[in-house]
Structures are given as structure tokens and as C-alpha cells.
Amino acid sequence: MDDIDRKITGLLAADARRALADIGAAVGLSASAVNDRIRRLQAQGAIRAFTVDADPAALGLPVLAFVWVSLRDGADESAFRSFAAAHPAVMECHHVTGPWSYLVKLRLPALAAVETVLAEIKAQGFLGRSETILALSSPVEGAHVPKGAA
Amino acid sequence: MDDIDRKITGLLAADARRALADIGAAVGLSASAVNDRIRRLQAQGAIRAFTVDADPAALGLPVLAFVWVSLRDGADESAFRSFAAAHPAVMECHHVTGPWSYLVKLRLPALAAVETVLAEIKAQGFLGRSETILALSSPVEGAHVPKGAA
DNA sequence: CATGAAAACGGTTAGGG
DNA sequence: CCCTAACCGTTTTCATG
Numbered sequence: 179m180d181d182i183d184r185k186i187t188g189l190l191a192a193d194a195r196r197a198l199a200d201i202g203a204a205v206g207l208s209a210s211a212v213n214d215r216i217r218r219l220q221a222q223g224a225i226r227a228f229t230v231d232a233d234p235a236a237l238g239l240p241v242l243a244f245v246w247v248s249l250r251d252g253a254d255e256s257a258f259r260s261f262a263a264a265h266p267a268v269m270e271c272h273h274v275t276g277p278w279s280y281l282v283k284l285r286l287p288a289l290a291a292v293e294t295v296l297a298e299i300k301a302q303g304f305l306g307r308s309e310t311i312l313a314l315s316s317p318v319e320g321a322h323v324p325k326g327a328a
Numbered sequence: 329m330d331d332i333d334r335k336i337t338g339l340l341a342a343d344a345r346r347a348l349a350d351i352g353a354a355v356g357l358s359a360s361a362v363n364d365r366i367r368r369l370q371a372q373g374a375i376r377a378f379t380v381d382a383d384p385a386a387l388g389l390p391v392l393a394f395v396w397v398s399l400r401d402g403a404d405e406s407a408f409r410s411f412a413a414a415h416p417a418v419m420e421c422h423h424v425t426g427p428w429s430y431l432v433k434l435r436l437p438a439l440a441a442v443e444t445v446l447a448e449i450k451a452q453g454f455l456g457r458s459e460t461i462l463a464l465s466s467p468v469e470g471a472h473v474p475k476g477a478a
Numbered sequence: 479c480a481t482g483a484a485a486a487c488g489g490t491t492a493g494g495g
Numbered sequence: 496c497c498c499t500a501a502c503c504g505t506t507t508t509c510a511t512g
Contacts (some may be wrong), residue, residue: 179386187382188477194344194378197488211497213489224386228344229379229471232337236329236374242422244431259467270470272392272463281394281461283470311426317409318421320433321379323471324341347505361480363506 179224182207186215187225194228231321234285239322241286242313246278247299250306258304266326267295278309285322329374332357336365337375344378381471384435389472391436392463396428397449398456408454416476417445428459435472 185205189196198209198216205212219225234240249258262271262282270283284295292310299305332355339351348359348366355362369375384390399408412421412432420433434445442460449455 184387185477187380187387188474190380191382191474192377192379192477194380198490199488208498209488210490210499213491214496222386224383226381226383227342227471229342229381230337230340230344231376231379231473232341233374233376236372237334237337244422244424262468268468271466271468272394273465273467274394275462275464280467281463311424311431313422313424313431315423316421317423317430318412318418320420321377321471321473323381324338326338348507349505358481359505360482360507364479 179219179222183215183219183224186212187219190216190225190228229323232324234322237322237324238287239285241284241289241291242316243284243286243292244311244313245282245284245292245296246309246311247280247282247304248277248306248308249279249304253304253306257302261299261302261304265295265298267291269322269325329369329372333365333369333374336362337369340366340375340378379473382474384472387472387474388437389435391434391439391441392466393434393436393442394461394463395432395434395442395446396459396461397430397432397454398427398458399429399454400456403454403456407452411449411452411454415445415448417441419472419475 182205186201189201189204198212202209202212207215216225234242249255258280259271262268267284267286268282269285272281273279274281284292286292286295296305296308296310299308335355336351339346339354348362352359352362357365366375384392399405409421412418417434417436418432419435422431423429424431434442436442436445446455446458446460449458
């Protein structure tokens with residue numbers, strides 16, 4: 179992962195459909211050299227996937243919620259992580275410092291769905307305490323990659 | 329945005345390089361019909377961009393921090409939003425409910441950089457109070473799209 | 479709005495340094 | 496590890512239903 183690799187990754191992040199020849203011109207390499215590097219970056223895991231950034235609202239997911247979670251005493255943490263990974267609404271889940279155990283980021287079709295998700299977590303026996311924060315607007319929204327499609 | 333559009337978007341999210349004919353076979357359309365729909369989705373803004381999901385650690389950004397921010401009394405909110413949008417470390421910035429004004433997600437090369445960013449926010453005269461939470465690990469990391477490259 | 483065939487483009491591979 | 500050049504699969508366009 180040298181400087182050119184970083185530049186290529188940055189260019190792909192901005193537009194993954196740019197022609198290899200174009201990218202090559204931008205970094206001073208031929209199209210095939212760029213192709214080789216992209217392959218290597220994928221093999222190394224530096225580039226995880228080619229995806230699309232979609233508008234969550236257009237996809238029917240206008241609600242963004244952050245949920246702080248403390249697991250119940252004796253809860254199976256690895257089961258919780260699997261649950262989070264498999265849940266279609268869970269965009270991110272981080273083990274964090276501070277008074278809470280996890281920070282979970284949810285994308286949902288409606289406010290009512292927050293309650294449903296909390297109920298699901300509770301039903302699995304994970305939930306100790308939680309606190310939900312809603313995003314009112316997002317000056318910097320970050321990329322949204324729809325989850326769950328094969 | 330019908331059901332087929334959603335399916336196409338999902339398939340692209342999983343692998344944006346799949347051939348249009350392939351996607352067509354999966355949704356029951358011809359390659360050119362799929363192409364038309366993708367164009368339309370982009371024009372509508374439902375698909376914002378074709379990108380790559382990269383490994384932040386491989387790119388030298390192993391530190392993930394969430395910062396709660398309350399702006400200083402009389403701070404220029406729109407200037408803060410511009411600042412956040414332009415800052416390379418700010419992956420997300422949300423206006424939120426609850427005791428804090430904003431939740432900011434940062435990707436950084438080292439722990440020390442957290443202090444630097446906070447100092448920058450302070451230097452701009454935005455910062456009232458803040459609280460920083462670090463992610464120790466991420467059971468569900470979410471896509472990382474490198475920022476800042478043209 | 480979808481189709482199918484033809485045309486143009488770009489990713490891929492081969493051969494060589 | 497990179498280059499050029501030829502190859503061939505894919506995207507894209509277009510006429511049509």
C-alpha cells in the first residue's frame with residue numbers, strides 16, 4: 179500500500195466507474211498497471227468491495243437512530259454480535275469506551291420501527307439498558323450501502 | 329422506485345461490478361433495461377455514486393471515534409456544518425436529539441489525532457462542550473468510503 | 479417501458495522489458 | 496513491477512414493439 183495505491187483507492191471512492199486509462203493518467207501509470215494494483219488491493223483486503231452509495235430516504239429508510247446498549251448481565255456477547263451483523267436495520271455496531279457497551283446505528287422505515295428493534299434485542303435476552311438518539315438531519319451523512327441483498 | 333429498482337440497488341450494493349446481463353437475469357430483465365433503470369436511479373439521486381468500500385486500517389486510519397458536540401452559544405451553525413463537511417476525518421455528522429447538538433464520527437490515524445481535531449473545532453470558535461467515545465472493535469463496521477479525493 | 483442486435487468502449491490478457 | 500497492443504466481453508445506443 180504505497181502512495182499511488184492510496185490515490186487509486188481515493189479516486190475509486192469518488193467514482194468507481196472511471197476508466198482505468200483515466201485513473202492511470204491521474205496517477206502516472208498505464209491502464210493495465212492500474213488494473214494490477216486494484217486486483218492486489220482487493221486481494222489484500224484493502225479494497226473490500228465495489229458498491230453503490232444510495233440515498234436511504236429514497237429506499238424507504240428515512241429514520242436514522244443511534245442506540246446505546248448495555249448488555250444484560252451474563253448475556254452472550256458473541257451471539258449479540260451475530261444478531262447485529264444479521265439484522266438488516268443495523269448499519270453499524272461498535273464496542274465502545276464509556277458507560278455503554280455498544281453503539282448501534284440503525285436505518286429504519288419509520289419511527290415506530292425503533293421500538294420493534296429494541297423489542298427484538300430484548301427478546302433475544304441481550305438487552306440490559308439502552309438509550310436511543312435520533313438524527314434530525316445530517317450535515318455529513320456518510321455513504322449508505324443497502325444491506326442484506328445477496 | 330419499484331421493487332425491481334430496490335433489488336437492482338441491493339445487487340449493486342453487494343457487487344457494483346456485476347454484469348448488467350447477470351443482474352438482468354436475477355431480476356427478469358434484459359441488460360439494457362437494467363442499464364436504463366440504473367441511469368434513472370442515478371438521475372433521481374437514489375443511487376448517489378459508484379464507490380469502493382475500503383478497509384480503514386489498511387489506509388492508515390485505525391482509530392474510530394465518536395464525538396458529542398455542543399456548539400458554543402452564538403456559534404455559526406452553517407459554518408460548523410461546512411467545516412464538518414470539508415474535514416477529511418469527519419465521516420459523518422448528525423444533528424441529534426438529546427442533550428448534545430451533534431454526533432460526529434471520526435476516522436483517524438492515531439489516538440493523538442483526536443486532540444488535534446478537537447483543537448481545530450475549538451479554534452474555529454464552534455466548540456462549547458464535547459465528549460469523546462472510542463470504538464474498541466466493530467462487530468458491524470459498515471462501509472468505509474475514503475474521503476477527500478477529487 | 480422493454481427488447482434485441484449492432485456499434486463503441488473499456489477491462490483483460492499476452493508478450494516483452 | 497510496468498508498458499504496449501491485441502482481444503473480447505460489456506456497456507451503450509438505436510430501431511422497434
